[in-house]
Structures are given as C-alpha cells and as structure tokens.
Amino acid sequence: MRYLLDAFAVGALRRGRSVEQFLGPTGWPERPGVRWVEVRPASGRYEVFLHTAQDVGHQGFMDLVEFPPLDLDDEEEEFGRLVTTADDPLTALAEAASRAGAVSGRWVNTGLAQDEYIDFVRAGRPARESSDTQPPI
Numbered sequence: 001m002r003y004l005l006d007a008f009a010v011g012a013l014r015r016g017r018s019v020e021q022f023l024g025p026t027g028w029p030e031r032p033g034v035r036w037v038e039v040r041p042a043s044g045r046y047e048v049f050l051h052t053a054q055d056v057g058h059q060g061f062m063d064l065v066e067f068p069p070l071d072l073d074d075e076e077e078e079f080g081r082l083v084t085t086a087d088d089p090l091t092a093l094a095e096a097a098s099r100a101g102a103v104s105g106r107w108v109n110t111g112l113a114q115d116e117y118i119d120f121v122r123a124g125r126p127a128r129e130s131s132d133t134q135p136p137i
Helices: 006-014 075-079 089-100 113-122
Strands: 019-028 031-042 045-054 081-086
Touching (some): 006 019, 006 031, 031 113, 081 089
Antiparallel strands (some): 019 031
C-alpha cells in the first residue's frame, strides 16, 4: 500500500520522519513544472515545504529532488519554500492541505512522491492529474 492513513502519517512525523505528497503539474507551456509538498519534523515543530521544479523527468530520470527549480531566480526554491510551521503534526498536515492543496489519505513516506511522479509521466502528464485546486504558478 503506497499511501499512509492520516494516523500513520502523524505517527511517522512524531517518530521524526518526513512525509510528502505529489501535487501535480504547474508552470507555463514554455516551462512546465511539477509540485509536491513535504512536512518535516524540526526541533519539536513541524515545517511545511512546497517544492516546485521544472518537469524535466523521463523514463531514465525521475528523481524529483534532482530537478532544477521552476523559478531559476529564486535560490530558496532549490530546497523548497517554507510555507508554515506548526506545533503538532496534525496541524501541519491540515496547513499543507489549506496552503498547498494536499489531500488527506495521499501522504507517502519520504522519497515516494517520485513514484507518484512516475505514474504521472506514464499517464502522459495529464494537465490536471493533481488533486491540487491551486492554479499553476
């Protein structure tokens, strides 16, 4: 089973493990991109990071964290943009939903968002694969 129930996502965060979620396409026709959100524990709090990267993947290269940032002028974007912090993991997941478009029940362990990306590529990069209701940036 790929997805974590929310209770398991909260448990992972409490054990010091990050969780993430592939959000789908973003960008512009001349520079397509992809988005994913990550919640990570940090010094007793929980940080929510939004990642946007150029969609440069192909069958031989699918490692999201190696993709260049969508906005080449934004150095912060290379490592994700800190959206918010929260005092508890459940609040962090709720903030990821409200601020980035994450969906309950679609969280995965660190490194598995790229599996979602692989499915997205194999499906032909559908324009609205994501459950994200945010318009492209």
